[in-house]
Amino acid sequence: MLKELLVEIDQADYVSKERLAVTLGQSVSRIEDGLAELVRLGYLSQDNGLNCADLPCGKCPYVSMCHRDPLKTWEITDKGQRVLAR
């Protein structure tokens, strides 16, 4: 499943856990496990984005424009690219 997951992510325009779950016939939590494992093993890297709660915005009235759910991004590492290339 992990290799398939890596291939899917490589070919996808964006990462949607729901979509990956449907494509690979797995549960979403399973996909999450797989992604975590790929990160742990160094095939993928994840950037959890900026959590607005960490910013000194305090009671700024414009804070609702900030992402309460930080936007996450993924990147296939060199190690991951090497495996994909084979």
Added chain:
Amino acid sequence: MSYTIALVGNPNSGKTTLFNALTGSNQHVGNWPGVTVERKEGQVQRGNQLYTIVDLPGTYSLGALSEDEVVAREFILTGHPDVVINVVDATNVERNLYLTTQLLEMGAKVVVALNMVDEAEDRQISVDEKALAQRLGAPVVPTVASRRKGLDQLMQAAADVIERPLNGVVRLSYGESIDAKLAELQEFLVKGDLTYPPGWLGVKLLEGDTYVRKIVRENASLQSSEEFGRLWDEIAAQEDDWQLEIVDRRYQFVSAITKDVVQRPGTAVQTATDQLDRVLTHRYLGLPIFAAIMFVVFQLTFAVGQDLLGDLMATGMGAFGSILERVLVNAGAPDWLIGFAGSGIIGGVGAVLEFIPLIVILYLLMGLLEDSGYMARAAYVMDNIMRAVGLQGKTFVSMIVGFGCNVPGVMATRTLESRKDRMIAVLINPFMSCGAKIPIYLVFIAAFFPSYGGLVLFSVYVLGILIAFLMGKVFSKTLFKGETSHFIMELPPYRLPTVGNVLRNMWDNVSGFLARAGTTIFAVVSLLWVLAVLPGGVEPYGPESILGRIGLVIAPIFGPAGFGNWQAAVGLFSGIAAKEAVVATLGMVYAGVEGGAELVGVIREVFTPLSAASFMVMTLLYTPCAATLGTIRKETGSAKWALFSALYTFAIAWVMAVLIFQIGRLFGLS
């Protein structure tokens, strides 16, 4: 003699609860040698047999990635427990079995405590424990540790396993080529006289386990063999592939078992999100849809905020103003205080507060988009365009934050790794029109374009984005060259925003706005008020005042842009302290002159629609506020870049404003 039982399990599987339930107060806490990991041990007496239970750290895996993992696996492999009780959370069998699989690989004698079966039942998850036991080749005992259920059966099963060796240990296959390589390796490893099971060592070697590699590398008898040396090199070359393959096989093993033994209530397949995304993130439709949604947001803002609530605040402020003045007059307050209250507070701060309804509605709608998960799609759609112009896609994340406030917007660029991407993102962020500029646009819209409010506001934001893209492109071609890395954005599932959340946002918004009006804006207005009435003897709010003289020095610069009056100049100048101050300053200086004249009315006389447009563009693009400049200095680590940002944005704003005014005049607009 006492038998030793090791207790392993994932975090939160209920292992501690089980350990406490089994051992009661018979516990001893210490440390594992050499590490800071806690070691807990307890005793259980059954009949005349004593069992020592060792609680190993909770882990998801038994690799070499953390101290916890190493401690747990070292004990299982070299501590010679007579049996290993693996606590498996029945509500999440699939995740938990990954650890079980690794225990089997180690050749451990395993008894599975299928814990939390009560919770699983509540959630309608059923686990066929007999089938599971058969597939794992290990006994499975359902337990509810928190209610001490199944403990006796569990201990009985453990005792049985200790007495009678398990038959038919389950072996995983890793595919033909790896299995063959393992067999080859094993022949050598058996000869190495290592304390670990050779089969397990082989798997870990192929997996690239650093800890095991060290053990094997330091084994003299193995390393002296030339043949082994060749095998060693071969492994090193293929490690990445094998690692993924082996882990994958474990997953497959677990998936296959789970599919057969676990039944969950049919999880609705999330096709709705998927179908929605097919449209909303469509290669060609995505952008027009995003534009249309934003346009509707701005239209709605004006429809609700202006048409429904617009007069409310204006009337309120007017009434409050006259009451305040009457109170002050009756109390015999000095003239300067009455003047300050009338033009400074009501005319200045009040001019900003009048637009609260519109701003609150706008941010309410934006908050809804954010909460629903759509903003991530918007970022994704923009990401595609940014990439097309050669910019790092993640930049747009910081740009969206900039729509609220440029300070966190600039800080949000921290998530960009390369200096190139980051510098560009920092420098273009101020073009994202922040919330504090909205009152400026609203005043001019109310004066000249009341029927086209949504469209004008929309155009302003779009212009900001376009200029940001353009400058980003320019910077990436000139100042900061280099490669952009490729990221894949994650789109979270859509959610229905909750009423509570929406109300809380609105309250934060209103209270935050009032707080800002009462502090920053009040402070700036007070300072400017002093400058506007000094020196004594000159006409207050006139061109002879200190403020007027400052304005007259700057004003000629803006002549070609169509707003070369001193009031507009000081307005822009004060905006560098805080953008809301532009409106507050205009409100104050005009209110003072006309004796409480309504700002919108005065603007209508002083500006023309064309100069209003060029003024709006100027405020959109010119020098960011002091707080943003300070943040730029901090984030780039240099005052030089803050200065650069202040100057180049001003230059671009000026050029754009002049272009608009001059070209407009050519077309006969005024």
